[in-house]
Amino acid sequence: MIGAVDIGGTKIATGVVDENGRVLAKAECPTDVARGFDHAMQQVIKMLAQGAHHSGIKLEGIGIGCTGPVDPITGLLGNVNTLPGWEGTNPVEKLSVEFGVRVAMENDADAAALGEAAWGAGKGKVRLLYVTVGTGIGASLILDGKLYRGVSDFHPEMGHHVIEPSGPLCSCGARGCWESLASGPSMVEWIKTNAPPSYQTPNQSAQLICAQAREGAEWARRAVEREAYYLGVGLANLVTLFAPEAILLGGSVMKSADLFLERIHEVIGQNCRLVPFERVRISLASLGPDVGLIGAAQVWHYRFQPCGASS
Numbered sequence: 356m357i358g359a360v361d362i363g364g365t366k367i368a369t370g371v372v373d374e375n376g377r378v379l380a381k382a383e384c385p386t387d388v389a390r391g392f393d394h395a396m397q398q399v400i401k402m403l404a405q406g407a408h409h410s411g412i413k414l415e416g417i418g419i420g421c422t423g424p425v426d427p428i429t430g431l432l433g434n435v436n437t438l439p440g441w442e443g444t445n446p447v448e449k450l451s452v453e454f455g456v457r458v459a460m461e462n463d464a465d466a467a468a469l470g471e472a473a474w475g476a477g478k479g480k481v482r483l484l485y486v487t488v489g490t491g492i493g494a495s496l497i498l499d500g501k502l503y504r505g506v507s508d509f510h511p512e513m514g515h516h517v518i519e520p521s522g523p524l525c526s527c528g529a530r531g532c533w534e535s536l537a538s539g540p541s542m543v544e545w546i547k548t549n550a551p552p553s554y555q556t557p558n559q560s561a562q563l564i565c566a567q568a569r570e571g572a573e574w575a576r577r578a579v580e581r582e583a584y585y586l587g588v589g590l591a592n593l594v595t596l597f598a599p600e601a602i603l604l605g606g607s608v609m610k611s612a613d614l615f616l617e618r619i620h621e622v623i624g625q626n627c628r629l630v631p632f633e634r635v636r637i638s639l640a641s642l643g644p645d646v647g648l649i650g651a652a653q654v655w656h657y658r659f660q661p662c663g664a665s666s
């Protein structure tokens with residue numbers, strides 16, 4: 356039984372996950388960044404302890420998925436955009452001391468990819484990419500069952516590869532990176548900039564745009580077409596670069612994947628003729644809304660029990 360912690364910029368979720376990737380108990384709280392790291396950790400400790408108590412178990416270890424950049428080996432948080440002031444703090448050390456168990460952490464996209472590879476739609480795939488499209492775009496590569504790491508164990512940022520050098524400026528420093536063009540907020544931004552005033556609403560969201568597109572609203576349909584195109588271009592680049600066996604798509608924007616998939620396949624077909632793109636399976640991730648927790652638990656198994664029940 357592993358304690359799982361999913362740290363995001365707006366909320367932190369915790370859970371107890373069994374050796375088959377089933378979530379037995381879960382809880383969440385707002386991240387409340389301004390009150391600081393120690394306050395957030397007190398919440399996490401309380402939620403994990405309650406989850407273990409309600410499940411009637413003792414935690415054997417704790418796995419963490421955290422919005423990045425993070426150092427997976429030392430457990431130190433880097434300069435995370437959505438967690439200002441938390442740089443240099445260490446949730447691995449904190450939870451390890453508190454619970455007296457081994458703790459492992461990965462970037463949240465890597466955690467979700469490990470979860471999908473072990474217990475979800477990526478099971479049995481040896482060349483697997485996982486892409487999550489929501490507030491941002493995260494991606495992770497798993498080769499022969501191993502998480503790909505860059506220099507100094509850094510997580511490569513495929514979500515920020517440049518697609519249009521004249522595109523919008525992103526917080527990563529680049530113009531026209533994939534995230535700046537195809538994340539959920541970029542759909543909203545495009546509507547704000549391009550649609551007529553009659554179409555603007557204060558609570559615009561990617562989800563709302565997709566719902567309006569289903570009802571046939573013209574500007575929403577254009578936004579969806581644009582989104583599908585840029586998703587397609589980014590995915591086509593990944594197909595050309597890696598020719599993976601499968602690409603799994605997750606994240607909040609992909610709840611509306613049926614609106615995008617046909618166009619995505621069309622763009623990949625146009626752009627990837629040098630690799631056998633038709634053999635690259637593009638499908639939806641399967642672990643659903645608990646993927647962050649399930650992935651976090653798998654982070655622990657992957658680090659400490661590479662040949663255990665999860666492999």
Ligand SMILES: [Zn+2]
Nearest residue numbers: 515525527532
């Ligand atoms: Zn970027």
